[in-house]
Amino acid sequence: MPVCAIHLLSLHTATKTIPAFLHTLHSHSSTLKPLVVSRVIRWIILPTSLSTPELLAQNIHWDILLIVASTTPLPTSLQNLIQHQWTVYAGVPSRLLADFHSKNHRLLHPEKGDIPPLTGSLDKPRIATSAQGLELSPELREWIQTFSQSSEGQGAVSMLNLLAFQPGKKEDYLKYGAEFSKSIGSRRGGNAKIVGSVVHDAGGEDGEAWDEVALAHYPSILHFADMLASQDYQAVNQKYRVPSLKDTFILCTSEIGIDDFGSGREGPKL
Structure with a gap:
């Protein structure tokens, strides 16, 4: 099973160095061998116990999600x-990586008929007090409404999920x-396009570590x-x-949004 590296990166003076x-x-x-290069948009769910010093200390603002099909350290120039x-690092099944770039390009640049219509859940949404249980909170709903009206918010989003399971609850x-x-x-057009079992965790504490990583695609933030709003x-x-997880976090990213910085590339191709 190929091992991929999932990097979260905060850049020096990000607006100039992206x-x-x-x-x-x-x-x-x-x-x-980059698979995914995304602009990090915002936290959806914060970790509560695992890797919190590394992920949240000093109020770090993450800029880039980089997933590569290699365990080679990033070069000095980067x-x-x-x-x-x-x-x-996570072991990802070969079947998910086979022809990944063309499949991902189709998701990010869909053809007519690829995107399903909304189901109407947002007309009478199910609202919770917090988004930590992957529910629609008032704050998250307000942000989504604002973001969906931006140019970047019109495109697809990729949600990075890190998961740690309660004992015996993976099933x-x-x-x-x-x-x-x-x-x-x-x-709703959701697609778990990368799923893997963590083989080495850079941020585990006291012998605890993340178990699984997943990158889920949605045609839009709406x-x-x-x-989230649906029954x-x-x-x-x-x-x-919810009962199966000991800890988790979700970051909203945009692979489409990276084009805003004039990289000169199309979709995920580098």
């Missing part, structure tokens, strides 16, 4: 542009994953919100996903 980072990354693409870095999470693929996620999703989420 184009430089992309240009430098392009020059190393043959050895690093390291010089990075202020903070958090990396986790319950697998039931959640099956329901996500069969209906509750797929009917499709993601439509799922059918929350019935499965509250039954299987």
